Amino acid sequence: MRLFSAGRPVRLRSGAAVAVAAGLLTAGLAAPAFADDDSPQTDQLWINEPYQRTLPLGTDGGQPQSRTLGVGIYHDNENFTVTDGRLTVDVSGLAGVAEVTWPDNCAPSGTSAVCDIPVVPAIGGDYEDQVFLTVRAADGAEAGAHGRITYEATATGGPDGTLTAPHESFDTTLTVGAGPDLAIDPVADIEDGRPGDERTIPFKVTNNGNRSANGFTVKLSASYGLTDLTRYDACTYTTADGNDYAPSNHAVCTFDRVLAPGDSFELPEPLTVRLAPHALNERLDIDVQPGDGAEDIDSENNYAILQIGAENTADFSVTGDVISGAAGQTATAELTFKNNGPAWFGNLGSGDPAAEVRLIVPEGTTVTGVPSGCSPHTLGGGYYPNRTGAPRYDCALPYWVLEDTRRTFAFSVRIDTVVPGATGAVSIHPAFGEFGEHPFDFDPDLTNNTAALAVD
Helix, strand or coil: CCCCCCCCCCCCCCCECCCCCCCCCCCCCCCECCCCCCCCCCCCEEEECCCEEEEECCHHHCCCCEEEEEEEEEECCCCCCEEEEEEEEEEEECCCCEEEECCCCEEEECCEEEEEEEEECECCCCCCCCEEEEEEECCCCCCCCEEEEEEEEEEECCCCCEEECCCCCEEEEEEEECCCCEEECCCCCEEEECCCCEEEECCCEEECCCCCEEEEEEEEEEECCEECCCCCCCEEEEEECCCCCCCEEEEEEEEEEEECCCCEECCCCCEEEEECCCCCEEEEEEEEEECCCCCCCCHHHCEEEEEEEECCCEEEEEECEEECCCCCCEEEEEEEEEEEEECCEECCCCCCCCCEEEEECCCCEEEEECCCCEEEECCCCCECCCCCCCCEEEEECCCEECCCCEEEEEEEEEECCCCCCCEEEEEEECCCCCCCCCCCCCCCCHHHHEEEEEEC
């Protein structure tokens, strides 16, 4: 079973397709635009840097707390091997604002350093930051002071032998702050769940800031396959109906407790969820915010996404149709997608369509009426200029389908020429192409993922 991605967020630049989460917030690593198969000799180097961070002053006049900034480089085209990465970090803009401690793989000189990255990963692999800077507010810095770190990078490889990241395009703003910093302790994903299981979710919040939090709010968002959230007196519970977004369960909990710097909080009793019979790839989103109008000085650690996978299946199927008529007549062809369950499925990390129903138009016919959600294409999947008359159509489902979802796409098809035995192909695919021979690894029966549109 494969869980959806909810990895490290990345600031991707031009040439990268940002994955947009629908319904629930995403923390997924967006996928870049790799080089097309027809033009594999392109590549680009990028820098992944934090957009901004807040550095807390010391508590009660004490030493300021340190923070770690993870930075790294990557490239687009996995067809190339890229090595000898050199990340130049310039901290001259932090004078009087912050102090930096360099890691072992960086060679400092004055207010900058060159950091060695022997192997530069392609973004299609498992990206991890390679350079970790330790930063803290400078002695004498006051709340509100801010400065900037800038980055440049080069590497060996690519079509021309050398790759260079876009010049003057990457930076991190550091701001000195005073206030609470509520941080959720890391929670491990669950990959071995089964429908019907009740699982306990460790939950702990610590104030890492330099001011007290005078009360705080905890928000929980549980995907459709997670039920029976623990009931707490401090919480209000609601259910989303699933009209615009996938159905889900929510809780908003308000606690009056004061969390002084260094204090931690755990729920009155353990947080539990139950995996429903239709559970598959689930997620629990947890958000915490200080109360009393206070602003958290580091929002990066206020949010956690827990992936919960259930050993379950969702049987996708498609049925075609038979149309008949004389030359010049128009008939309606109904193509039907169905999820036969028992599980639902949702692309909760990316918001991509759960699947696409594809029609290859039969010989001797022309599509004259196209249902909503269906896009015209050339046979190879390229751009087609007109909505009608295309040789291929891809029809997108929402980013989720329930365990009993049924969706019919009705096309108007004109019979131009009587071609004995004319047949069009109907099939189901992931939203962005076929991923190997088994495009849906949760689907136990691929024989019903194809059908035909016959012309009688």
